[in-house]
Amino acid sequence: MINNKPIPWTPVKLVGLLILCSSFSLSLIFLIKINFLKVLSQQSVNVNNITANVGTQQRVEELKAAMLTGWQQQAQVKGFSDSIPSSFQGAIIEAAKLSPPQKVIALTFDDGPWPESTAEVLDILKKNQIKATFFVIGQNVKNYPALLKQEVAEGHVIGNHTWHHWYQFLNPQAAAYEIDHTSDIIYQTTGLKTNLFRPPGAIMHNGVVDYARNSKYAIILWSSDSVDYSRPAVPKLIGNVFREAKPGGIVLMHDGGGNRSKTVQALPEIIANFRKQGYSFVTIPQLLEMEDKNQKLIVKKK
Numbered sequence: 001m002i003n004n005k006p007i008p009w010t011p012v013k014l015v016g017l018l019i020l021c022s023s024f025s026l027s028l029i030f031l032i033k034i035n036f037l038k039v040l041s042q043q044s045v046n047v048n049n050i051t052a053n054v055g056t057q058q059r060v061e062e063l064k065a066a067m068l069t070g071w072q073q074q075a076q077v078k079g080f081s082d083s084i085p086s087s088f089q090g091a092i093i094e095a096a097k098l099s100p101p102q103k104v105i106a107l108t109f110d111d112g113p114w115p116e117s118t119a120e121v122l123d124i125l126k127k128n129q130i131k132a133t134f135f136v137i138g139q140n141v142k143n144y145p146a147l148l149k150q151e152v153a154e155g156h157v158i159g160n161h162t163w164h165h166w167y168q169f170l171n172p173q174a175a176a177y178e179i180d181h182t183s184d185i186i187y188q189t190t191g192l193k194t195n196l197f198r199p200p201g202a203i204m205h206n207g208v209v210d211y212a213r214n215s216k217y218a219i220i221l222w223s224s225d226s227v228d229y230s231r232p233a234v235p236k237l238i239g240n241v242f243r244e245a246k247p248g249g250i251v252l253m254h255d256g257g258g259n260r261s262k263t264v265q266a267l268p269e270i271i272a273n274f275r276k277q278g279y280s281f282v283t284i285p286q287l288l289e290m291e292d293k294n295q296k297l298i299v300k301k302k
Helices: 011-077 117-127 138-143 145-153 172-190 208-214 234-243 261-276 284-301
Strands: 104-112 133-136 157-160 218-220 249-254 280-282
Touching (some): 104 117, 104 284, 145 172, 208 218
Parallel strands (some): 104 249
């Protein structure tokens, strides 16, 4: 038979039960507090890591901006500019007339700046200690200003290749926009002005050349065309360059406007072959300075 009588609760038993309950409650609260502090600590570490990553990224961006500014300032201090003798302002130049012939050649690149290929071309030129001339498109300068700053900082010369690279006929207002707007963004980006102009596709009668000549730009064409815009095989591209190469010549290549991997692959061999033939490399202003000096010497001798 089960005994259903209630257990008598004495004061001593009640006190003991209260102490036991209080101890359990305190232990539970202490355990919860420890776990909470652990979670809070982990969150704090995560927040600190995120903050550190953001701070690092900001410092990297600030460093890059400072480097680009430094490049631009160095270029201006060193006097890199596109100035040419006044006798060539408004003139059309395919090559320099050097007498006696001097084995110099000017490498020129059109349609940049362009992601990847422009930087690759610059690396090759830097390794070979060569200065070239880049005819840039205004809207590409707007999209990739850092590449233009790098070109100037590394001693290369910049020329105007219009804003849109259009071939169709342009009225005087449109032609002025194409040329002036491009020169403006070159100046805003680098602090340098250019008086070199290359018409897209060498089209001479669609309005832009007339405007450029009236604005005292030298119209720079070429004597040796790589035809790299059609992406020939590398050996053919190299052959195209040397087929018409001559002392005082101007070589046309492209660092922008499309896939220029063939040009990048061919460039080291083009440089090596010119050097084997005894050529040295000059920019367009240097080439025109040489011709100007030669002309003045000829005049003095007469």
